[in-house]
Amino acid sequence: MSSVEQQLEEIEATIEQEVPSDVQITEVRYEGPELVVYTRDPKRFARDGDLVRQLASKLRKRITVRPDPAVLSKPEEARQQVLDVIPDDAGVTDLDFHVDTGEVVIEAEKPGMVIGRHGATLREITQETGWTPEVVRTPPIESSTVKNVRNFLKQEREERRDILERIGRQIHREEMSDDEWVRITTLGCCREVGRAAFILSTPETRVLIDCGDKPGAEDEVPYLQVPEALGSGASSLDAVVLTHAHLDHSALIPLLFKYGYDGPIYTTEPTRDLMGLLTLDYLDVAAKEGRTPPYDSEMVREAIKHTIPLEYGDVTDISPDIKLTLHNAGHILGSAVAHFHIGDGLYNVAFSGDIHYDDTRLFNGAVNDFPRVETLVMESTYGGRNDYQTDQKDSERKLKHTIKNTLDRGGKVLIPAFAVGRSQEIMLVLEEAMREGEIPEVPVHLDGMIWEATAIHTTYPEYLRDELRERIFHEDSNPFLSDQFNHIDGGEEERQDVADEGPSIIISTSGMLEGGPIMSWLEHLGTDPDSTLTFVGYQAQGTLGRRIQNGWDEIPIDNGAGRGRETLTLKMDTEVVDGFSGHADRQGLENFVRTMNPRPEKVLCVHGDESSTQEFSSALYHEFNMRTFAPKNLETFRFV
Template sequence: MRVHFHGAAGEVTGSLHEVVAAGRRVLLDCGMIQGSPEAEARNADPFPFDAAALDALVISHAHIDHIGRVPLLVRRGFRGAIHAQAATADLMRIMLLDAAHIAESEAERANRRRAHGQPEAVPLYTAADVEAAMAQVRPLPYDRRENILPGVDLAFREAGHILGSAAVELWADGRKLVFSGDLGPKGTPILRDPAPIDSADLVLMESTYGNRLHRDRAETIRELGRILDETWQDGGNVLIPAFAVGRSQELLYWFAKHWDEWQMSRWRIFLDSPMAAKVVAVYDRHADLFDEGAQRVWREQPNPFRLPNLRLTESSEDSIAINAVERGAIVIAGSGMANAGRILHHFRHRLDNPSTRVVFVGYQGEGTLGRRLVDGAKWVRIHGRDVRVQAQRHTVGGLSAHTDQRGLMEWYGAINGGAGADHPPLALVHGEDQAREALAGEIGQRYGIKPVLVRPGMRFDV
């Protein structure tokens, strides 16, 4: 078994790993690269392999940095099955159609502005490409080992990151590969905790927060309540860039759970996303995946997805109308790293207002607008216009959908190695170097192994 590392190897987006085993080629994830315009331009580059030569694609979860180039892969010749956990399969169409819509809109906008003689802008892929890719998707449940190719078996285990997120177990050539996907912290609302893995001959593990310990969740929730109350007293609005799948639903959960304590009925809450209603419907269909705490909230509190003052704004006209709300609005809008989507329109309209609060509830990748705002930028450029930043900014780290250094070490430490080894070889992916180096040092000290910090183009033999 040989693993070739192509993406999310020294960065946190563009997940792309190729496994060659049993005479077959299996791709793990096919994610979009996110960040600066220069980074995102790499999405259109040729793949570092022949798409038509791949036999199968395995998806860990439905975030766009793990699935965002799947339609492009199919358009370039991939004809194999796409294996995903059942809830992930439901979410994929929603996420990819939204990405196609954004790409088509941006190409149209660029063509309206292009000077005479400039080449025409084309989208990375279209809605038709998405539908072609979805025809190849094969949903699988958790915890069932399936033969997906001659000599290759697959199983998905709960990863606790978003609905349907999975750690991947892959068996071939008498070896077992484990790919963490993205791991969530224990105790994440709605979701069950990551499932333990018993053994592996090689582990590919994410390292997003490999150098951090998250704040206590209870203190984080108290901070969120304080931010909301202070904003109300200041007569302002709250803007929250959040992924449409995962963080948005968790925020609504906390609003419902603290409905009386936070006086949530005084707010107007907008889930400003054309995909919001569709995502809520997917959560409803897969309520059997919720943890016990979520089941209790659904029984005893206002339904988080049907709060009486919640509005799902699907049309552009409804989204623009939010600008007329001078105070008392909570706007949750994509994208989570503020590098595209409707949150940019709200930023352009409200960042220059000191009574506006911007609340960051997830990781902001290097080169993104979200990272620049977190780092204290006084001016930012949005849709070709320079915008002064006078809004107050808050980073609420305890709501991360990624586990921290302690969680990563515990998850890896529970895996037994092959051939009598205490722990299997470890390759760290999906992390910037500072995070990966810190995690590698801690793991080396505790478990006596030297993790590999992979780079694009590296390969690992098992």
């Protein structure tokens, strides 16, 4: 008998001692980080809401209780019983029964009403039917991504259970080493922006944190081939943690499965969906530009199938010696600071990912409240001594001034923006400004993936800023549904129509002018001196966006289909509006560290160009008297 089997037998015996003597437990198994308990008496567990909490406390495990399939009522009988319990105002749009696990997935416009106060309605559903309810939101804006991900996971449900059971056994295996050490190896994004990737290793465990590409540099990828990474095979990795979905952090996650990785990806639910959206688009763009994509769409599906979504604040075992907790990073939807608790109080490491320390219109500011952090791996995108962004209100004022001046002279405002994050932030500014009469009401055209990304935002309002979430939940006034917003879905013909019409605002990808529909808009509007190209986001070195900011006005345009390139002379105005970045500026980065209590002993300053990382490292050392580093790629740090 394996050690895991023995462990499960002991757990089952403990559960049987703790529950009432007439409650039958039929199976106990691991599924990923969770302990799943099957019982012939699910209604008893539902009636006693404290029973599961008591078991979780006793066993120090995350526990899910499911009914034994033998005691389930038929789905056609349970359907009406479920609907009778749920208030009509919840707006149930689908019920999906899974006999193998005894779960009923309830899709509703208002999930909170299905859950009830402190989960009361969920418990009532189980009391009435025996089925275990799982609740998901019906997207207010139809999202093909959310729909496809949910349908795919439904189709792969059986295989996914097998994957989760195998992962669970790996997580809960016995420790095999008596050694104690912690190492971090830098595989990318050191003294540069992009290709984020790190290995966190202990004698027991090897975890990859992020795996992205580098904007504006097709051939520069993380150093995955080194022995610390995949040099001994992708199967040597125990887990992957993804901080957020931007491609400089996520683009090469599916590549791991091409190399033979078959383990879990831990991230938030919206990051899983956005990763699917952005990586599939990444493949599409590569194909259109005549490049050979590094992997195919099947690998994206594998990544989604292996993803284990975590909620902010949930402490989760990901290996015998590491617990992971994700916290809000304030950067984009679902972005996370990843905190690792290693060993039995041995060491704690936090990876900031990309952060925004202050509240924005979209998100609450980044969380930095951890019980312990000995080492912090900290982004430094705006870590330079002069990298202070404009105050958000001043930024919004400048944006509105630029828009009003352009519209007054009959021009159009073209805003290149990342599909995820900055686009939705700008949408909120424009919606309020038009509603309050600060700028004229004109169409706001959304091109590229922006509409789909916005739909995903509306699916997960619980990840948005408190005030915005309350507005969507309780005031029934979703700003993303404003009449001004128009989804460009008619391709080049619709773009030409918009270019021929009157004043308007266009928000289009890509945010750094590295391909995508923004190039078509430059062709349509670039020679119009009445129109304005308005930058609202970071432009990395080497990108066309950075070159235009630096004064380029001769723009290479690809004619497509092998017809070569031509040069466009840019005559439209160019404006840069700082303050809308999803990254904290120098002050915000310092404040993130300043307000940590206790502060870390060491800080690795990464994800910034060479001067930014070095200047930020020096500033933290002098300000807080802590050990700081601006590492190069391929350095390894040993702790403990």
